Amino acid sequence: MTASITVVGLGSGGEDQLTLGALKALEQSSLRFARTADHPAISDLKARGITFETFDSHYEAHDRFEDVYESIAETLLRTASERQGESVIYTVPGHPMVAERTVQLLREHAPQRGVELRLIGGESFLDQAFVRLGFDPIEGFQLLDASELTREQLRPRLHTVIGQVYDAFTASDVKLALMNVYPDDYPVVVGQALGIPGQERIRTVPLHDLDRLDAYGNLTLVYIRADADDRLRRRSFERLHEIVAILRSPEGCPWDREQTHQSIRKNFIEETYEAIEALDNDDPDNMKEEFGDVVLQVLLHSQMEEEVGTFDVYDVLAELNDKLIFRHPHVFGGENAQDAEEALKNWEQMKAEEKRRKGVPERTSVLDGIPKDLPALPRAYKLQKKAAGVGFDWPDLTGVFDKIEEELAELRYAAANETPERSKEELGDLLFAVVNAARFLKADPEEALAGTNRKFASRFGHIEERLRISGRTFDETGLLEMEEWWQEAKNLPK
Helix, strand or coil, rough: CEEEEEEEEEEECCHHHHHHHHHHHHHCCCEEEECCCCCHHHHHHCCCCCCECCCCCHHHHHCCCHHHHHHHHHHHHHHHHHHHCCCCEEEECCCCCCCCCCHHHHHHCCHHHEEEEEEEEEHHHHHHHHHHHCCCCHEEEEEEEHHCCCHCCCCCCCCCEEEECCCCHHHHHHHHCCCCHHHHCCCEEEEEEEEEEEEEEEEEEHHHCCCCCCCCCCEEEEEEECCHHHCCCCCCCCHHHHHHHHCCCCCHHHHHHHHHCCCCHHHHHHHHHHHHHHHHHCCHHHHHHHHHHHHHHHHHHHHHHHHHCCCCHHHHHHHHHHHHHHHHHHHHCCCCCCCCHHHHHHHHHHHHHHHHHHHCCCCCCCCCCCCCCCCCCHHHHHHHHHHHCCCCCCCCCCHHHHHHHHHHHHHHHHHHHHHHHHHHHHHHHHHHHHHHHHCCCCHHHHHHHHHHHHHHHHHHHHHHHHHHHHHHCCCHCCCHHHHHHHHHEEEEEE
16 A cells, blocks of 8 residues: 555635645545644635644744744654555645645655655635736746745846735835835735635735734735836846946947956056045945945956956856855865864865866966065065965064164165165165064054054144144244144044
8 A cells, every 4th residue: 555645735715716626635535634724715624524633733833934844744744654545635725836845845755755745736826916916927927935035036127926924023024125125115015815705905005014014924925016117226236237238338338338458457456445445444435335336347347258258247256156165165064164264274275276176287486376466565465474384484573673673774774875776675675574573463564554644644634734723834834843733643532
């Protein structure tokens, strides 16, 4: 005898939505289960003498829905195995293959347990949604789960139905996700018990009121009509890619069309420094703008390559996604990293392995891989760090400070006795030695100098302000007075 389970879809309303095949299957079995008694067809069938053992108690016994569904599936599989030869009926709301996690679990595990699984379809809530809400899914349609809704799933150009809005808490989560894309007062439709006489309720409410309604339940859904307004896509990467493609098109901007990688190379550098300045100033509003300008540079260069067929910006994203996952085995794999230093070590190891797999030639020097156009200060820092990685380093700060004093003495001598070119060389040696001190102190020299630059500009600005207040110019003051104001600026609150 074969162990079997027949899953019957009850439709979205009362018994009138049951197929004849479903009704016959229910009448011919006495071993009937229902995922929940909270369905109009269950009470209608009870009047016919068709009763069920429900799994409502499983919802109370578990904290997570996934645990509930796994418990239901396991109970059904175990019952079918123990009661071989009997017809085990399992009823679910709507259609068995629409938003029904327990059926997915049964389909996954039944073959392994030697249980035959049969499905009898029913009218899903989508059938009623198409009719009662009045839209054709061929125009573009997506069905989303309220419990797993994210901003990335939302596509305003598609009709969107969000199912399983069980309660006000779920509705609140849906509202917050939708507000990432839609205005707070955007009209959304809330449907309750669609197609069920006496129970159906369809309301249009502003988005901000979505979680303030008087009733929610298993038959509650949210519907957002398709909208071609591009303003709803202003926070999407796809829209940005589309805009850049338009700017570079024959119908686009003459300036953008003329640009090449080389012509806007300097823009990339300038925009990056402006973004760094916003970071240094801890200015969130300016960060938002400047980060966008950096992203634009990436889009423009990628669009140029897309136009000749080498790659597009989505290939850039794919490469980056793969790299981040591959270089973080302690996050996305089975390895561990106890601290930031170990995580960095993992990164470097996986970076080397990644290049080996890609067939990148082995470097001939330990110092290879540092961009030649990197500004001199961070380049010096990276050169020293790589050399130190193979043991070429001072044992401690004492040797570093001795070297600084040695280079300072040589600079003094060169400045007094040798050519300007020789003095410049000695100055470079001194700066290189100071970078070594920064490395030992675990202070990025670029950041340290940037901080001093900001401090100098602030204190000098105080001198200018004092001059403005006194109605004088620099020509009308002396160094002694300016030094007093400088010392005064040092004591001002930061």
